[in-house]
Amino acid sequence: MSQRDLPQHPKFLWHNPEPARHYDAIIVGGGGHGLATAYYLAKNHGITRVAVLERGWLAGGNMARNTTIIRSNYLWDESAAMYETSLKLWEGLENELDYEIFFSQRGVLNLAHTLQDVRESVRRVEANRLNGIDAEWVDPQQVKELCPIINIGQEIRYPVMGATYQARAGIAKHDWVAWAYARRASEMGVDLIQNCEVQGFVMDGDKVTGVKTNRGTIYSDKVGLAAAGHTSVLTQLAGFRVPIQSHPLQALVSELHDIIHPTVVMSNHVHVYVSQAHKGELVMGAGVDPYNGYGQRGSFHIIEQQMSAAVELFPAFARAHLLRTWGGIVDVTLDASPIMGLTPVQGMYVNCGWGTGGFKAVPGAGTAFAHTIAHDEPHPLNEPFALDRFETGALIDEHGASAVAH
Amino acid sequence: MLIIECPYCGKRTEDEFGYGGQAHVPYPEDPHALSDAQWAQYLFYRDNPKGSYRERWVHSAGCRKWFNAVRDTRTYEITSTYLGAGS
Ligand SMILES: Cc1cc2nc3c(=O)[nH]c(=O)nc-3n(C[C@H](O)[C@H](O)[C@H](O)COP(=O)(O)OP(=O)(O)OC[C@H]3O[C@@H](n4cnc5c(N)ncnc54)[C@H](O)[C@@H]3O)c2cc1C
Ligand SMILES: [Zn+2]
Numbered sequence: 001m002s003q004r005d006l007p008q009h010p011k012f013l014w015h016n017p018e019p020a021r022h023y024d025a026i027i028v029g030g031g032g033h034g035l036a037t038a039y040y041l042a043k044n045h046g047i048t049r050v051a052v053l054e055r056g057w058l059a060g061g062n063m064a065r066n067t068t069i070i071r072s073n074y075l076w077d078e079s080a081a082m083y084e085t086s087l088k089l090w091e092g093l094e095n096e097l098d099y100e101i102f103f104s105q106r107g108v109l110n111l112a113h114t115l116q117d118v119r120e121s122v123r124r125v126e127a128n129r130l131n132g133i134d135a136e137w138v139d140p141q142q143v144k145e146l147c148p149i150i151n152i153g154q155e156i157r158y159p160v161m162g163a164t165y166q167a168r169a170g171i172a173k174h175d176w177v178a179w180a181y182a183r184r185a186s187e188m189g190v191d192l193i194q195n196c197e198v199q200g201f202v203m204d205g206d207k208v209t210g211v212k213t214n215r216g217t218i219y220s221d222k223v224g225l226a227a228a229g230h231t232s233v234l235t236q237l238a239g240f241r242v243p244i245q246s247h248p249l250q251a252l253v254s255e256l257h258d259i260i261h262p263t264v265v266m267s268n269h270v271h272v273y274v275s276q277a278h279k280g281e282l283v284m285g286a287g288v289d290p291y292n293g294y295g296q297r298g299s300f301h302i303i304e305q306q307m308s309a310a311v312e313l314f315p316a317f318a319r320a321h322l323l324r325t326w327g328g329i330v331d332v333t334l335d336a337s338p339i340m341g342l343t344p345v346q347g348m349y350v351n352c353g354w355g356t357g358g359f360k361a362v363p364g365a366g367t368a369f370a371h372t373i374a375h376d377e378p379h380p381l382n383e384p385f386a387l388d389r390f391e392t393g394a395l396i397d398e399h400g401a402s403a404v405a406h
Numbered sequence: 407m408l409i410i411e412c413p414y415c416g417k418r419t420e421d422e423f424g425y426g427g428q429a430h431v432p433y434p435e436d437p438h439a440l441s442d443a444q445w446a447q448y449l450f451y452r453d454n455p456k457g458s459y460r461e462r463w464v465h466s467a468g469c470r471k472w473f474n475a476v477r478d479t480r481t482y483e484i485t486s487t488y489l490g491a492g493s
Binding site: 230232233241243244245246290291292293294295299300301333334390391392 | 408419420421425442445446447449450452456459461477479480481482
């Protein structure tokens with residue numbers, strides 16, 4: 001794998017219109033999910049009088065802060081369908097959006113360090129194959145061949161006992177993905193409105209008819225919420241609750257290195273994940289801070305834990321310098337799966353609860369959410385992820401099963 | 407890292423503690439009387455405010471006792487800790 005030069009940032013990717021008084025649909029939140037939803041509303045459903053309202057700058061939330069890992073090796077059928085649909089869309093996205101997104105299918109290893117990990121991993125490989133998803137169980141020697149700098153010695157606390165490997169998985173350049181969607185949506189007539197915070201809703205009985213913002217009231221009888229960590233703040237204003245908790249999640253990068261880390265390595269058990277960005281930074285993430293928070297920064301002891309795990313697995317990292325850390329606010333549900341569908345408010349739709357893993361879902365979720373908004377009914381992909389699963393008990397429990405602890 | 411004041415042991419660093427989520431969520435008085443929707447609220451729904459939050463912590467690497475804290479979820483500042491029901 002060679003290093004690629006980044007293209008120049010084009011000056012005008014989208015228009016910056018004043019908000020109109022009325023739209024056919026309003027999307028709250030200009031992250032990856034909001035932008036993709038607007039794009040597919042225009043492209044798949046011909047609904048172009050759409051506004052995406054973003055309280056900060058476009059894609060400056062979790063979309064700008066994630067570690068960009070894309071994979072579809074989830075255990076349960078419902079998740080596998082969502083993430084595999086997304087992965088197939090990722091594979092054609094550069095062409096579809098006619099824009100570089102640096103999607104690099106360099107493969108993802110999910111390491112196993114205990115007998116329980118091994119059993120769980122092999123089970124997931126078989127489940128993936130039954131769902132037509134590429135997956136392999138690889139032994140420590142094969143792990144070493146895929147990622148030569150990894151330590152497979154027995155002397156560390158949790159030696160590598162093998163891994164699952166998804167060769168089609170990889171990473172993409174997150175900002176470029178957001179800008180690519182934004183550019184296309186804007187070309188098709190979608191209004192992308194920044195510095196526009198939704199502060200309340202206009203209701204007619206149990207129907208939504210508009211949103212109140214710091215830039216005035218904007219009317220629409222279809223409002224889609226794609227506000228990630230802030231969804232419960234919004235639904236409270238609309239008079240209902242969603243079972244999510246907002247947690248800080250942080251990531252960090254080293255200074256630039258030659259390309260030494262050819263694939264993505266994740267470990268749920270010692271909890272660190274590592275990839276190398278196109279320019280050469282080592283990009284690392286770990287778990288969420290346990291407590292609720294909206295502060296967009298994480299705790300130092302999480303960095304200490306993740307670093308001690310990383311240095312055992314990759315002794316070469318001991319000499320790397322940490323350059324930058326940052327945090328996002330992720331929205332975690334009790335079954336570690338998203339919530340997408342209708343709400344108790346007519347005309348209001350919700351797309352949230354992606355927790356630590358929603359970047360990879362952007363194309364598929366955008367497609368499904370656009371369908372949900374256009375037809376006032378869920379797409380088959382998001383039907384299982386309805387809000388009422390917490391009442392029926394049909395939970396899609398991906399804790400651990402999805403190869404990452406949330 | 408947060409500095410948390412255990413009501414029993416005093417100020418310690420966050421990594422000695424475990425988090426228990428929202429405080430003051432009582433077990434339903436008459437569980438048999440609850441509908442599925444009410445059960446869902448009890449089991450899965452918790453407040454998630456942007457601001458002051460009453461929450462449970464356990465001093466797991468210390469005295470192992472539970473207590474409550476009032477913390478601002480924007481600034482992470484803990485304004486008080488106190489013993490609550492079940493402490
Ligand atoms: C450190 C970190 C690492 C991660 N790593 C990965 C990974 O490797 N792979 C993966 O798949 N996922 C990863 N994720 C998760 C992923 O980033 C999120 O699941 C996903 O970005 C959430 O959807 P979004 O992009 O639309 O959210 P966001 O980008 O957060 O978009 C929500 C937007 O809503 C806006 N908003 C909020 N309230 C309002 C309001 N009232 N009015 C107007 N706008 C509002 C916000 O400003 C924000 O821009 C990671 C997240 C973090 C923080
Ligand atoms: Zn104590």
